[in-house]
Amino acid sequence: MGKSVMARIGLEIHGYLAMHKTHQKLFCRCTVDQDAAPNTTVCPRCTGQPGSKPMLPNKEAVEKVVTCALMLDCSINKKLIFQRKHYDWPDLPKGYQITISGTYSHPVGEHGKYLDVGITECHLEEDPARWDPETGLVDYNRSGYPLIEIVTEPDFTSAGEVKDWLESLLTTLSYLKAVNKNAGIKCDVNVSTEHHPRVEIKNVNSIKTIVLAIDGEIKRQHEVVAQREKVFAHTRSPPDTYGKTHFMRSKETALDYMFIPEPDLPLIHITDALVENIQKMLPEKPHIKIERYKNMKVSATDAKILASDLALADLFEKLAKTVDPLLAAKWLRHELLKIMNVTQRTLQEVEFDEKHIAELLQMVVKKEITDQTAEGLLKQMIEKSFSPRAYVAQKGLGIISSEEELGKLTQKVVSEHPEAVKDYLAGEEKALNFLIGKVMALTKGKAKADTVKELLKRRIC
Ligand SMILES: [Zn+2]
Known part of the structure; x- marks a missing residue:
């Protein structure tokens, strides 16, 4: 890749909000279920039947977006006005999408920053249906799912920067349990090189493909210029199996969408008390955890792995209070994760009493049991937490040193x-x-x- 090419890259990231409490769509009571058979979780509202009106927005969804926006250091707008974003497409039966973005809108959060990248805005919107252009079939299950959109400033200069940043962002969002991890993310990627107009690549759906799309677009713009042609603003398709993007349409402007305030929904007030309460509950950010662990002499790789899962990080921090942090890091990162992997469990599914694990590690330190015995005990403790000291005494598992x-x-x-x-x-x-x-x-x-x-x-x- 031409190293001399200066690129500016910005992202529009869409993620499905995880509705752990209500399991409901944004403007109706239909269930959010990614696995349901097509068109089984629908009603007149989310299929846009004439005369149907949206219900008040799902409170859980609004709170989740405020939580994400605060975590990304955004300032929160206290008065939210939903907008109708008009476009004519088979996935949108009512002819418009309800969103808090657009010309007259104040996004839920704006002017944020995450790891030195500016966050332009964070907002809430409903997902359209799933339309298959090959068959013409439409599945309305997804219609009305609450989505978060995070828009960044064009602060990235390479695909590598985008990759690292997105991985960290996804870990942060997983700390908040805000985004449905299994549903993945969808990104629109804006790339401009050497001050040429920006080109948008639509609907790129994995970090790997985003990297492919950015590298490919920088190269493509470079080639266009080399052929003495002009780079013009337009939208391109996500990369195909050969990594190539294709022209889709010339860039729409905000005007094309004919935004108008949604007359069937009231203005939503976000209270100071809500913002304060959420702010108090926010977890420490992963990159701050990683630095703190490194200060405890934990290796950079181990620190990153421990901080990649909030449950694992919490367990590590509790253990590090009573046992050597290096020993705790080693046992959690290597032994515990190995066992979890083999048994296909997640930490969220296991009820550990961290006192019992601390006891186990103390016995290893004092050479009361061998590493092999400790591994065996840990495996059993995942099934049901128990005091390893009492168990070892009862079963005669102590180290034979005589x-x-x-x-x-x-x-x-x-x-x-x-x-x-x-x-x-x-x-x-x-x-x-x-x-x-x-x-x-x-x-x-x-x-x-x-x-x-x-x-x-x-x-x-
Ligand atoms: Zn519905």
């Missing part, structure tokens, strides 16, 4: 495997590992391999 006891076991193994002893004495290191394995098996993993190795060497040599 030389007398281990001596008897090494003697047994040495006398049962004379061939392996001979091989080791002939210089074959692997034979020693075999013998160590046999002793460890007899102890059921309750001895330290290093101790066993020393004892074996002493006995054989």
Whole structure:
């Protein structure tokens, strides 16, 4: 890619708001369900039947957008006026979309900043239906889903910057449980190079494709200029399977949408008390957590992984109060995540008593149990939290460190495997590992391999 090309990139990010409490659409009581059979969660309102009017907006959706806007350091507008954004398309039966964007509108939040990128505005709108141009079929289930739109300033200069920023933004939104992660995001990407008019790439639906679209567009504009042609403002399709975007239409202006205030909805007042309450509940931002963890000497990679999930970060912070943060980081990031992965669980589904995990790690530190025993216990504790100390005492799982006891076991193994002893004495290191394995098996993993190795060497040599 031509390194000398100066690019300015801005994003319009659309995400589905997660309606954990109400599970309802924005202007009717229909259920929000991504998996429902086509046209089964619909009513006269969300299919735009003549005479139907919107109900008052879903309060949960309004609060979620205010929460996101505050997290992105936006100032909140206290009087929200819904607008009709007119366009004629099969996915929009009433001929307009209800949104808080547009010419006469004050967005829910504006003038924000997230990781040095300006947030122009944050607003709420309804999703249109899903239209398949191939078959002509329309599924109205999605019609009326509450969407958040986050618009950035054109502050990015490369696809790499956009990728890192979006990953961090998605983690932040997941902290707020504001956006339905499974539903993904949709982005309109604006790219302008060397002060040429900006080109918009519509509906790009994954971070990977966004990177592809930006790199491709910078290259395309470069080629247009190289051929002594003009870059003009227009809208392009998302990248196809070959990574190519195609001309869609010349850029609409706001006027084309004929925005008018929605006469069937009242002005929505956001109270100071609501804003204050939400502000108080906001979690610490992920990048601040990462810095704090690094100050505790946790490695950058571990810090990033711990902060990628709020439940994991919370658990780490509780543990780090009573055990060495490095040990807690190691066990959560490696052992716990490995177990969660294998059992296909999420931390949200597991009820841990962090006191029990702290107890487990303290026993590891004091060498009361082996790492192997601790891993086994952790696996059981995911099913149901229990006190590992009491359990170890009851089941006799404590570490075997008595030389007398281990001596008897090494003697047994040495006398049962004379061939392996001979091989080791002939210089074959692997034979020693075999013998160590046999002793460890007899102890059921309750001895330290290093101790066993020393004892074996002493006995054989
Ligand atoms: Zn409905």
